[in-house]
Amino acid sequence: MIDQTGNRNSDELQIFHDVAKALTSSLDLDTVLQTILEKIAAYFKPEMWSLILLDEETQDLYYALAAGKESEAVNALRLTSGDSLARWVVEHGEALVIEDATSDGRIDPSSCSGFSSQSCSVVCIPIRTSGKILGLMELVNGDMNILRRNEMLLHALADYAAIAIENARAVQRIQELSITDDCTGVYNARHMITVLAEEVRRSERFGYEFSMLFIDLDHFKKINDNYGHLQGSKLLGQFGRSLRKNLRLVDAAFRYGGDEFAVLLPQTGKDAAIQVAHRLTRIFRDTQWMLDDARSVSLSASIGIATYPQDGANSHAIVQRADELMYQAKEAGGNSIAVAGSGVVGRESQSGLAS
Secondary structure, eight states: OHHHHHHHHHHHHHHHHHHHHHHHHOOOHHHHHHHHHHHHHHHHOOSEEEEEEEOTTTOOEEEEEEEETTGGGTTTOEEOSSOOHHHHHHHHOOOEEESOGGGOTTSOGGGGTTTOSSOOOEEEEEEEETTEEEEEEEEESOOHHHHHHTHHHHHHHHHHHHHHHHHHHHHHHHHHHHHBOTTTSSEEHHHHHHHHHHHHHHHHHHTOOEEEEEEEETTHHHHHHHHOHHHHHHHHHHHHHHHHHTSOTTOEEEEEETTEEEEEEETOOHHHHHHHHHHHHHHHHHSOEEOTTSOEEOOOEEEEEEEETTTOSSHHHHHHHHHHHHHHHHHTTSSEEEETTTEEEEEOOOOOSBO
16 A cells, blocks of 8 residues: 555646656747646546646637547537636636536536446536636546546646646747737737738748738828817727728738838739728728727728839838828828829719817
């Protein structure tokens, strides 16, 4: 008995050592979590083990990692609604150790049918940090004797998982801050240089076109003069959110500076880019841009369009050409679109400054 206890303690120390080493040697979340789950698999021997995380924005639960029997069926699965053991654990913040889930009132018996025709044991351990639930670890059909005897080890591994998740999210937030404009929420000009250079390399390699829209808000100085720079900044924030909302996921919007913006349209030729520009100018014109005192103002924009490779052989040339065309659109009276090779191709009707 002493030998068995000694061996068990030695195994636990080795687990802690390996997980701690993974935490201190890698900022990659998948690497650390994979190490934790591998140790769980070797020690507790479940038929399936998984990490279920809570989406901070949607509050959905999703399988971030899963391994073992039937794991392919649940990898990346989202639990958007309905009752489940995972949801119960997240809502109550308590661990569950159930020897036969088929007889437990908190779970649908059919959900265990893939593991066993007779019974299905489930252990769920919440992953939390600073009182906040991040998700849970779930073990199905493990050795219940080992699980009950070493539940504290599972809680410790859940704490390690929480540290890894928080570290990864902190790094992600720092990275996002370094490439995002604080005022508008779109990417900043420094990141535009990096993204555009990569898009040139990709398009050159595969023979793609891409287009660049250069956008300048018309008469925005009047907004700042009439309502103050704080209101102007808030309107720029609204404008940035509108840009992101009305572009494809593959497109990228950037704040170039002041009230100037740029939009990268990958794998998009000139004709399609003109259609996007017309759609955006109509959205800008028709949107009620709100001030703090519930008054609305109207905004319009001048847009220049350049397309790779016909209008420039590198990223600098494309930006410069689109910028020149934007000024051509402004000289035409604003609220206009100017295109390389065609000049001004359209001008939207424009409403007044404020209402």
